[in-house]
Amino acid sequence: MAVYKRTYAAYEGSFTPAWSRFLILPRYSFARLWQSKFLVMFFMACFFYPLGCIAYVYLANNLSILSSFGIPTPLGQILKVEPSLFLYFCWVQAAFTYLLTAFVGPSLISPDLVNGAMPLYLCRPFSRTEYIAGKMSVLVFLLSLVTWVPGLILFVIQGSLAGWEWTRANIWIAGSIFVGLMVWILVLSLLALALSAWIKWKIAAGGLVLGVFFAGAGFGTALNSVMRTKYGTLLNLTEVMYTVWSKLFRVTSDSGIPVEAAWTCLAVVCAICLWLLARRVRAFEVVK
C-alpha cells in the first residue's frame, strides 16, 4: 500500500519464527547504546588489557626478540605462560565488565517500567521469559565481547605459538575461561536486570549494582570478624567468584570458603534475581 493513500489495510505478509523474536530487543538496545560516546570509548578501553596479554604471550614465546633489543635472557625467562595468567586475565576483564554493567544494565528495564511499556511488549505474542532473555542478551553479548571471546583468542594465540603439545595439555584452560566468565556474566547480568527492574531511577540502579559488591564485601568482613567464621565471605560476590575461578584454573584460593559453598551462593543469587524479575516484569503493576 502506498503511503500517500493513507488508508488502513490489514497486513497479509509472512511472519518471523517465534523463537527469534527475543533478538529484536538487543538489536534496538545496541542501536541506542552505541549512541553514547562514553560507552564506545570505555568499550574500547576494555580491550587494552587483552592486547597487552597478547603482546606478553607473543614475547614469552619469542624470547629472541628480547635478545635483539638487548634485554638479558634471564629477564626473558621470567615471562611464562601459566594458568594463573588466564586467571588474572579473567580478574581484570571482570573488573571492566563490572563497570560496563553498572553503566548499561540500569537502562535496560527501568525505562520500560517508568514509561509503562510492559503492556505493549506483553500484549503481543511475546512472553515475559522472552522479554527477560532479550534484555539479558544485551549484556551477555556485550560482556562476552570483552571477556571470554578475547580470552579464547588469547588461548588460541598461545596455543598456536607454543605448539600442539601445549594446547593438548592445557585445553582445559579454554573450558575454564568460557565457563568461568560465562558464570560471571550470568550473575552480573541477572543482578543488573533485577536492580533495573526494581529501581526506576537509572543512576540509583547503577550505583546499587556497584554498591551490592562493596556493601557485600563490607558486611562479609564484618560478619567474619564478629562471628569468627569464614562464611561471611559468601556475601562478598567478588571473593565467591574468585573461589570458583581458582578451582576452575587449578590455582589455590585463599578465600577460605569451600568451592561447593561458592557455587551454591552463586546459584542462590541467580535464583533471587530471577524471582525479583518475575515479580516485577508484568504487564500490569499491582498496587496495594
Added chain:
Amino acid sequence: MDPIIELAGLSVRFGNRDILHNLRVALSGRTIGLLGPNGAGKSTLIQTLLGFVPLSAGSANIFGHDIRKQTRELRALVGYMPENDSFIANLTAVSFVRMMGELAGLPPDAALERAHEVLFYVGLGEARYRLLGTYSLGMKQLAKLAQAIVHGPRLLILDEPTNGLDPPARLRMIRLIKEMRQTGGMHIVVCSHLLRDVEETCEEVLILKQGRIVHYSNLEEERRANKRFVELETVGEEKDFAGALTALGCECVGAGLGRFKMVLPADFELRDIYRLAAERDLQLRRLNYRRDTLEDIFLKAMEN
C-alpha cells in the same frame, strides 16, 4: 454470526476481592463498547482477555481461542491500545512502531514499511521521526493507536482511546475508529466511561458495575426500536384523537395538556397522524421520536 468474544462464567479475584464475577455473554458486533463507572472492572476484563490476569473461575474465548490455553495465538490476532501513558523511551515514533510490529512477528523490512503507513494513517506522518518523549498527549494516543494496528490485528482493543484529548483530537480518534471499522475488516472493542464516544462508535454495549454485567444491549436494535416510539404535543380540541390513533393500530396514551405518547405499529405511516389532526382541526406543535440515549440506558442499568 460466530461470537468474537465469549465469556462463560468468567471470574477474576485479587486476594479476597472479587473484581469480575461470573460474566456470561457472547459478543459478535463489529464494534463493542465496554461501559461502566470507574472501578467497574472494564480494564481488568481487557487485561484478562489479553492473558495478563489469571482467571479464578470460568473461561473465555476470543475467535474461538481459549484465553488460558492459546494465549500466544490469541495475542497475534489482537492489537491493544492501553489506557495509560505507554511508550518506549528514546525511540522515534517510526522506530517504536516498527519495533512493535517486529515483536508481533513482522519481518524488519515489512515492519518498517507498515510503521510508515500506519503513522501516516493516524496523522503522525510529519512527526514520525520525532522522539516519543517530545510528543503531546494527543500525539502519544495516536502513536499508541499506530502500534496497536501495525500488525493488522483482527481484534483491536482500545482502552479509553479519547482520554485527555482535546475536542478536535477526539473527533479525529472517533473518525479513525469508525473508518477502521468500515474499511479495516477488524472488530473493535472500545472501553470507555465516556458514553458519547461509545454511542458514536459502537453497535453493541456491555455495561459493567462492580464487576458484574448489569446490561447488554445492541445499540442498532435499540435505535431501530426507538423509531417506533413517538411523543406528540397538540393544541386544540382533541375530539377522540387518541381513539382514532388506536383504531389505526397505535398504542396511544394521553399524557394531559394535549400531549400523547404512542407506540407505532410496524407498517404505520406518519402522514396518518397529520391527516387525523387536520380532520379534527388540531394543531401539531411537536412530534418527536423517543430518543432513548445511551445515557438513559446507562442510567437505568446503574439504577438496577
